[in-house]
Amino acid sequence: MRPRHLRRRGALAVAATTLAVLCAGQSLGAPQAAAAPATAVPAPASPASEVHAAEDLAARAIAGALSDPVWNTRVRRAALASDEVAVTALADGTLRSTLAAADRRIAAAKGLDAGVGPLLRLRLGDPSMRGALTAGTPPWVAAATSDDGPVTAYDSEGRIHTLDAREAPAHPVYVVDLDGSRALAAGLDVLNEELARRGVRSTAPTARRTPLRDASATAAAAGFWTTRVAAVSLSDDQEPWIKGDAEIYTLVTGFGHDGKVRVDPVDMPYLDSDGVVYRPQQILVNWSSYKYDLADAVMMEDDGGTNYRDLAKAIAAVLLTVTDQGAYIPLVNAVLDAVPDDWWTDDPDYVDSWYTLARTDNGTRHGARGNGWMTLEPYFVQEL
Incomplete structure (x- = not known):
């Protein structure tokens, strides 16, 4: 089901097209010729x-x-x-x-x-x-x-x-x-490339060496802070037997150092089944890539039919209109609004979202949709 806050678009476009077709078939003051039967043009397959x-x-x-x-x-x-x-x-x-x-x-x-x-x-x-x-x-x-x-x-x-x-x-x-794992890994590579080509991702993140206030011991160390997933679980949604394991990925969004919105896709190949607690110790957010100490996360599931080039194009078209106002702006709704209406049948599935993840988050955060939770912890990555 499509989230309620996502509005359906296109009614005005359909009305305008219908009016244009009606007007095109008439010429003021000219005799009316018999209209040729309309030929339906099939919509392109999804x-x-x-x-x-x-x-x-x-x-x-x-x-x-x-x-x-x-x-x-x-x-x-x-x-x-x-x-x-x-x-x-x-x-x-x-x-x-x-x-x-x-x-x-x-x-x-x-x-x-x-x-x-x-x-x-x-x-x-x-x-x-x-x-x-x-x-x-x-x-x-x-x-x-x-x-x-x-x-x-x-x-x-x-x-x-x-x-x-x-x-x-x-x-x-x-x-x-x-082969969901292979398809998703290749798809996220395409998504990364397309987003970068369209100007959404920052091209060269600059390492931030500013430590957390409670971690002054690392002040002199070269490296950067991240947020790590210590544990994660999704609710049981009773997937049919015909479907295989879930293929989960998360779109982490925020503002890059150039003030433009960036999207970092994160593959979560271990999240196969709902109702299971996974402890991946996986880095979710690399804070060296972001201007602010806040970011959003949108978790999705690819059920097989995602076109990653189209997804990147749709996301970029919306996010490039979001500008840095000098303070962090949550981006979850913008990401979800970017996904075309006809995709909200089953592919790709919206799993859950986390608004304003902070660099200091240390504990369990439940998703806004109530379909999952993550236990997050700050993790400093020290350069060799």
Whole structure:
């Protein structure tokens, strides 16, 4: 669900376009010719729909190939031996070409460089299915959905089976998904590059050697202060069985030393599951990059359909209009408002946000949305 404070835009634009079309079809004082039937121009596919279409195509191709006993056995052994199978490399012949084409389509939809490598992965939908698969029950194949609707699975004969997204079936199901860690890491690289190219990120942060007031012992030491995540946990949102682990990242925002807004994406690859307390000791904010001792954090989840170049473009378009007024301005709302309206279905998910994180924060901070908490601590990084 889209956060309530985010307003939907475009009504005026639609009205203006409609008026222009009506006026264009008429000329004052001229005879009216019969209007040609209007041809609907289909809207461009969203990144999420493009990714899911490619995954669905791969799922149908894999299911059809399961009629080959050799391929069937190869996939079953791999799925039982590993949590994730690099299915494109496992295939050969026509199937491999089909999956490679799907990989390229997915990379393009996500705005990733062609050299990112194969992204498609195959996994068993739920551990409870291992017994039936081991016993030889013919598996079905489904694409990981990007919403909570019914799941479409295919068998080797091309038949369709509709499954409940909330309750794992007893029948074994292979799920075609993405290598989320690889896709997110590559996506954040793209996000960094695009933001820098558009002038959002500071190009060369200057190390700040000013110590915290209660840490005078480090006054003479060269280095910089950071905020470190000692512990973090997200609430249980009952993700469907068809979805894999969460792919979480956080956009840290503030004002750089040049007075311009900057965004620093932080990958959190360990945050796989809700309801688990993780203790990563990960640096979240490098205060040497910021003008003020305050910053904001917006935590997001990539469910597969994020186009990182489009995300960078949207964020930059809004944040470049925010100017330094000589005092810190919270930026969470600006970041969330920058995300296009049609992205707030499932991809990317808004997880939570933290307003005005301070360099002196030392303790647990709950997110504004109430969906997560982080225990933060100051951490001085000393130069060698």
